[in-house]
Amino acid sequence: MVIGSGIAGLSFALKAARTRRVLIITKKEQAESNTNYAQGGIASVISPDDSFGLHIKDTLDCGAGLCHTDAVEQIVKNGPALIDELIDLGVRFSREHGRLDLGREGGHVRKRIVHAKDLTGKEIERALLHQISVNKNIRVFEHHSAIDLITEHNITKSKRIANRHCYGAYVYDEKSKKILTVISGVTVLCTGGIGQVYLHTTNPVIATGDGIAMAYRSGCLIGNMEFVQFHPTSLYEAAGDKYSPQSFLISEALRGAGAILKTRSGREFMQKYDKRKSLAPRDIVARAIDNEMKKSGDKYVYLDATGIALKKLKSEFPNIYEKCYSVGINISREFIPVVPAAHYGCGGIVSDLNGKTSIKNLFVLGEAAMTGVHGANRLASNSLLEALVYADKAGMICSNPSIKFRKPNQLKIPDWDSSGTENAEEWVLISQNRTEIKQIMFNYVGIVRSNLRLNRALRRIQLIMNETEVFYKKTKVNRELLELRNMAQISYLIIRSALMRKESRGLHYSTDYPDKNRKYLHDTIISNKTV
């Protein structure tokens, strides 16, 4: 069983289906995923003036000392062959004079971003979903949400974490409102990111960290949750007291093509923060914008793309051009108001070089994983690459017919027990707590942190967690409640990890440890020993 239908889930499924039958379950319509909104592209060494060594160095520099070198080498070296494979599967990347057109993004010393205009993710989803639809070994269940993993602790009630296996998951079918017990030789979590725990995020509403929360509840090791990447440039849309559940991204590729960050009074400012200016790595740019906004009291800064030819804007950035036009901004003549928004979780379920987790027969791929590739800060466009490479590695293991996965034939797996629960009547509890979590996380656990803010956030989140748990135990399952429970647990993990890291590093910046005197050169690992 594959849980999730973004790039990680779909590319894994295609590989596993060479020898196995695969069920993909996915929370909403099959294309709805972070992948579907990816703009910039996939980083890969394609250009003759580039090298694996340079891509590896850029990734390590960006990761601020925490990247696992073996994991970085693995994604970089396997990139070009997997880009070719995507092309063979029907992905139409942008080309110039017949060759792949390569974009540039922050932190990269070379042009190496393979893309499909500024709609790369949509094109990848389209092609992979087409391949899935014609594959007889793969079935897709839309509108099915995984609730919890099935391990020994559901079957024998054993609290022992060592040597635990995963046998599948309980899955909520939103249409029939039934809960299925799905038993599987291998379960693969491809549930994506956590952006929705923040008030402002580029992530779609599915990104509530479900896979990470489920794995944590089952006793899996979870790592580096404090490293939440804020993308420097999401479109600022004045909306009064309302907030949009998903902020529109203005791709870093636009800065790669020459767009420049400016204050509201029209002055360039990035030269004060980094010699790479608007193309410095994201942690630096997002913090610089945050600082400029705090100093001026402005609600946004500007991105000036007026130096880029109209023809290029329209042909290479049609998505951004049209979206801005639809809200009254002609980007060839007017500056774009932008603000940082939560974008990517570098932490997640701890995985080895093949996507294996600390629970047997449970794999994790893509954004839900902590592979060690991104360290304390992800390099732009390395995420789609990481998902592809790890899906390939795990796919090779799972499609190997000589490997037998333990099935719980002798064990009696109980069905979901909903006795004593009632339909939710107090919907306001769910929506209010969801909004509160998002506000707490954005205000206290954002780009700049302090112990005071983190502790305040922890107290409030623990209260919401406890309240939600009580409500959950007496209420019939529904997707909104499942998401709320997961969002509270993800927020708790982010705050706990942030409090453990007593230094500023990469995406975790604390005013209590402002100096660059970094001491904790290790990952922040948490596990739930109480299950």
Ligand code: FAD
């Ligand atoms: P996703 O693509 O997010 O897929 C997760 C899937 O899991 C979804 O199908 C979801 O419905 C499903 N799911 C979640 N919970 C459950 C559940 N409980 N039960 C069942 N199904 C569930 N990265 C780059 O490298 N390059 C880029 O240019 C780039 N641009 C980006 C632009 C935007 C706006 C965003 C938001 C991200 C961007 N990223 C980019 C990051 C990248 O897109 C993601 O990290 C990557 O797509 C994650 O892929 P995934 O397969 O792990 O997860």
Ligand code: SIN
């Ligand atoms: C972007 O296009 O700016 C997003 C790229 C990424 O998140 O890697």
